[in-house]
Amino acid sequence: MGIVEMDSIAIPLRLRLSRFLYPLFCDRGFAMNPEPLHASLIETLSLIMVITSVAAVEMRRLKFAAVAYLCQALLIVGLLLGFATVNRALYWWAATALVTKAILTPWFLFRSIRGTDDRELKPVIGFGPSVIVAALLMLGFFRLTHGQVTLLAPTEMAQLGVFRTNLAVASTVFALGLYAVLTRRDAIKTVIGLCLLENGVHLSLVSLAPELPETALFGVATEVVVTVFLLLYVIGGVRQQFGSTDTFKLRELRW
Secondary structure, eight states, X not given: OOHHHHHHHHHHHHHHHHHHHHHHHSOTTOOOOXXXXXXXXXXXXXXXXXXXXXXXHHOSBHHHHHHHHHHHHHHHHHHHHHXXXXXXXXXXXXXXXXXXXXXXXXXXXXXXXXXXXXXOOOOSSOHHHHHHHHHHHHHHHHHHHHHSHHHHOOSTGGGSHHHHHHHXXXXXXXXXXXXXXXXXXXXXXXXXXXXXXXXXXXXHHHHHOTTOHHHHHHHHHTOOHHHHHHHHHHXXXXXXXXXXXXXXXXXXXXX
8 A cells, every 4th residue: 555545544534533632632723744754644643552552551351452452563563664764774673563562472462361361350440440540641641741842852853743742642652551560460461561661662762763773773672572471471370370460469479
């Protein structure tokens, strides 16, 4: 599919998302700058990342949460390909992300969930209050970063519409990932939260410095797929030995 065809699909979708998300997130005076890169496509993919983050955190079936993460991983790959028009080195990062984020990490997650009750252990905060907290985090961090981007990234590039939106999304995804790590008792959901943290960091990285060759190198070097594999391996061993992946109960173990 060519770039023109992709933009023709992305623009209507972005407009629909904008009607829902922008009145909540952005000031009314904000006008997007469609000129840099393929801004409409990039902003569409970026905004959908917020939705997949909330889904990954709040879905109580671990398989569905893993699917939400998989969707977000594919969005990250699409974003890297969009930015690759100004930095060909990002094609390598996109290829690496496709393998590590969209193939290996979901496979590790599904393998860890397979053969078990995929219902998440009861988290610290109940479902209803948790959804409210996640929504407040989403709105708060998006508006804060979007409105104060000059303080966080005092560069001319960060003031452009596509980069401004991406940085706001990156901080939101990072906050939701941290929220999952701190409030989820299920170790697998905690790992998913860690993956969201990584995606937030990587989105901010490519948004702040898309033209630098070192950006792709740093992005590839900070992939956490090995960490995810080791964590899930340990979680599987703990589940076999003690019959639980409750991180709160693990604190009671004695060596």
